[in-house]
Amino acid sequence: MNTDETTAGHLQELRRGTVVLACLVRLRTPDYGYALLESLNALGILVDANTLYPLLRRLEKQGLLTSEWNTDEARPRKFYRTSPTGVELADTLMTDWRRIDDALAGLTDGDES
Amino acid sequence: MNTDETTAGHLQELRRGTVVLACLVRLRTPDYGYALLESLNALGILVDANTLYPLLRRLEKQGLLTSEWNTDEARPRKFYRTSPTGVELADTLMTDWRRIDDALAGLTDGDES
Numbered sequence: 001m002n003t004d005e006t007t008a009g010h011l012q013e014l015r016r017g018t019v020v021l022a023c024l025v026r027l028r029t030p031d032y033g034y035a036l037l038e039s040l041n042a043l044g045i046l047v048d049a050n051t052l053y054p055l056l057r058r059l060e061k062q063g064l065l066t067s068e069w070n071t072d073e074a075r076p077r078k079f080y081r082t083s084p085t086g087v088e089l090a091d092t093l094m095t096d097w098r099r100i101d102d103a104l105a106g107l108t109d110g111d112e113s
Numbered sequence: 114m115n116t117d118e119t120t121a122g123h124l125q126e127l128r129r130g131t132v133v134l135a136c137l138v139r140l141r142t143p144d145y146g147y148a149l150l151e152s153l154n155a156l157g158i159l160v161d162a163n164t165l166y167p168l169l170r171r172l173e174k175q176g177l178l179t180s181e182w183n184t185d186e187a188r189p190r191k192f193y194r195t196s197p198t199g200v201e202l203a204d205t206l207m208t209d210w211r212r213i214d215d216a217l218a219g220l221t222d223g224d225e226s
Contacts, residue, residue, distance in 0.1 A: 006175045007202055010133055014206055017127030018213050025220045044216040062119045089120055093127055094217070100131050101214060103157035104207070107138045 019047050019055065021097065023082075024090035027065060030081035056080055064089055132160050132168065134210065136195075137203035140178060143194035169193055177202055 022045040026036060037052050047055075059065045064086035069076050082090065135158040139149060150165050160168075172178045177199035182189050195203065 003198060007205060010202060010206060011209055014130030014209055020123055022217060022220060043219050044212050085116060089123060092120060093123060096124055096127055099157050106156050107135060
């Protein structure tokens with residue numbers, strides 16, 4: 001593995017868990033996959049369709065998202081929404097994220113002193 | 114998969130990449146495995162020996178850590194230190210972490226407004 005591949009691998013590992021968290025937070029307001037993808041990328045949560053769409057199906061299977069078809073428009077679209085269980089998990093993950101963020105800040109401060 | 118297992122899985126995924134980052138930052142000051150483990154756990158980076166020790170060997174193999182034996186004491190200990198490449202990766206990961214943190218903050222603010 002060269003340095004670029006190593007860096008890419010570690011970046012991917014760092015990002016992976018945060019995409020789940022971002023989806024669960026964002027989908028407290030229901031939306032369909034493509035709109036979610038665009039809004040996450042606009043915010044700086046980098047994810048592509050090949051990763052996001054299977055993830056949405058996995059989160060639905062785990063009971064963290066619910067979905068329904070919106071047939072008001074010519075082309076039906078599947079809307080996802082974070083379930084109560086998903087909201088609970090999002091809170092748990094966000095608390096953990098804050099804890100880790102504090103820990104990393106502690107490490108960096110210690111290093112500078 | 115029940116809810117506890119789902120939560121545990123997502124928490125693990127969120128934490129995984131951050132352990133690498135924490136090791137690379139912390140080992141800018143050389144230390145041996147057990148001392149690193151204790152200081153990370155004390156800071157709130159939760160990791161166990163069965164995860165950390167193989168990770169240290171993997172990071173060394175990737176050229177992100179260097180190691181040397183300290184034989185001053187009765188029992189020789191392997192000291193790890195972050196390599197220049199590792200310091201560079203730590204900076205890259207920390208920048209990405211900050212970017213994701215801002216994005217998540219943006220999502221949470223948007224939700225509250």
